[in-house]
Amino acid sequence: MSLLIKNIHQLIQVANSNQVLKGAAMHTLPILENAFVYCESGMIKSFGQMNEGDESAYNAAETIDAKGCVVGPGWIDSHTHLVFAATREAEFVDRINGLSYAEIAQRGGGILNSAKKLKAATEDELFASAWQRLMEVIALGTVAIEIKSGYGLSVDSELKILRVIKRLKEKSPIPIKATLLAAHAYPLAYRENHRGYLDLIKNELLPIVAKEKLADYFDVFCEEGFFSVTETDELLQAAMKYNLPAKIHANQLNHSGGVEVGVKNKAISVDHLECVGDKEIEALKNSDTLPVLLPAAAFFLQLPYQPAKKIIAAGLSVVLASDYNPGSCPSGNMNFVMSLACTQMGMLPEEAINACTINAAHALQLEENLGTIAVGKIANLFITQPISSYAVIPYSFSKSVIAKMVLNGKVWK
Ligand code: NIG
Ligand code: FE
Numbered sequence: 001m002s003l004l005i006k007n008i009h010q011l012i013q014v015a016n017s018n019q020v021l022k023g024a025a026m027h028t029l030p031i032l033e034n035a036f037v038y039c040e041s042g043m044i045k046s047f048g049q050m051n052e053g054d055e056s057a058y059n060a061a062e063t064i065d066a067k068g069c070v071v072g073p074g075w076i077d078s079h080t081h082l083v084f085a086a087t088r089e090a091e092f093v094d095r096i097n098g099l100s101y102a103e104i105a106q107r108g109g110g111i112l113n114s115a116k117k118l119k120a121a122t123e124d125e126l127f128a129s130a131w132q133r134l135m136e137v138i139a140l141g142t143v144a145i146e147i148k149s150g151y152g153l154s155v156d157s158e159l160k161i162l163r164v165i166k167r168l169k170e171k172s173p174i175p176i177k178a179t180l181l182a183a184h185a186y187p188l189a190y191r192e193n194h195r196g197y198l199d200l201i202k203n204e205l206l207p208i209v210a211k212e213k214l215a216d217y218f219d220v221f222c223e224e225g226f227f228s229v230t231e232t233d234e235l236l237q238a239a240m241k242y243n244l245p246a247k248i249h250a251n252q253l254n255h256s257g258g259v260e261v262g263v264k265n266k267a268i269s270v271d272h273l274e275c276v277g278d279k280e281i282e283a284l285k286n287s288d289t290l291p292v293l294l295p296a297a298a299f300f301l302q303l304p305y306q307p308a309k310k311i312i313a314a315g316l317s318v319v320l321a322s323d324y325n326p327g328s329c330p331s332g333n334m335n336f337v338m339s340l341a342c343t344q345m346g347m348l349p350e351e352a353i354n355a356c357t358i359n360a361a362h363a364l365q366l367e368e369n370l371g372t373i374a375v376g377k378i379a380n381l382f383i384t385q386p387i388s389s390y391a392v393i394p395y396s397f398s399k400s401v402i403a404k405m406v407l408n409g410k411v412w413k
Helices: 023-027 055-059 089-096 101-106 111-120 123-139 155-171 194-211 229-240 258-264 278-285 295-301 308-313 334-345 349-356 358-363
Strands: 002-012 031-040 043-049 062-065 069-072 075-077 142-148 176-183 217-222 247-250 269-272 290-293 381-386 402-407
Touching: 002 381, 023 308, 023 349, 075 334, 075 349, 075 358, 089 101, 111 155, 123 142, 123 155, 123 402, 155 176, 155 194, 176 194, 176 229, 194 229, 217 229, 217 258, 229 258, 247 258, 258 269, 258 278, 278 308, 290 308, 290 358, 295 334, 308 334, 334 349, 349 358
Parallel strands: 002 062, 002 069, 075 142, 142 176, 176 217, 217 247, 247 269, 269 290
Antiparallel strands: 002 031, 031 043, 069 381, 381 402
């Protein structure tokens, strides 16, 4: 199977390196105008400007004329809670009426509410609704995704959600990475017995998850009222013994020390970061841990936006992700995430696109296969409607301009 996409107005992210982009390097987005991409056997076989076309490109089984369109490597969403049983609009109304996210959680709502609903749902039901969400986000340009457990909060239910993620992985047209997030909240029965729950995760859950290869990463919600820095540290060390690197929820509601404990444990990423200042930025500077910002969660919870410009000015990288979940961000629209990054956080379109492509690929260790237009990478691409430039993608804040997806070198239907 071969596919030629020709007459592309702007082919974006044709970087010739897979390096993570930091600081000022995030300003540059390499593009080709009047370009083509040729895909064969699911891979990018060649690309270039129309006048330097590769011979084989003209024998393609299928050709798309992308006149006026922007084509790019697709968004990598490195932080989602895509598998859940029900929406939580009653809490949305509670928040409008003045309750905070933390107060709702304290009353047994929030994550515990989702856990109760998940317990009652079957694997088939969870699979069906998550599959629908997956199809939705692919249509919006997402070409790889991370999915967390974390609405189980018991051995059985965490395994149930991880098995649903495993089924999604097997059937999905895009790469999926799974994260064990049993340490998302203390279940009611363990509110006064933290030791009991920490031991359950370490001694019962982790061995099964590792044996059945149900997770790629390990996450903890390190936050006041959830998991303390000491508890997080203990869990991250236990997970490393099973070769599960950390990607943690840090500094969403407070300067919790989450960033520092993530860095200490060589986390792949620390995610959220609504509350970061000089101290946290200093810790990140001396590490390979990536800051993953989730502006759509800040938007929905009316929290201060993450200081992206300050992080970039410090010479660090920025990754953007959606945080798709029923409590703090019922949307997996990466185009909207980029719009918020530009309008609310002052990121340039080039920075936002880099943060959702090559830098995001690093947050899922997929940079060898995705994140740029490069020969030999998986041919997972988006094609926009005719638009005047790539900046129209974040500019169109409520409407997706993604018209077509190519997955594994084929037009996705
Ligand atoms: O990333 N903050 C912790 N976890 C999720 C929200 C989970 C929920 O409210 O269901 C988040 O925002
Ligand atoms: Fe999250």
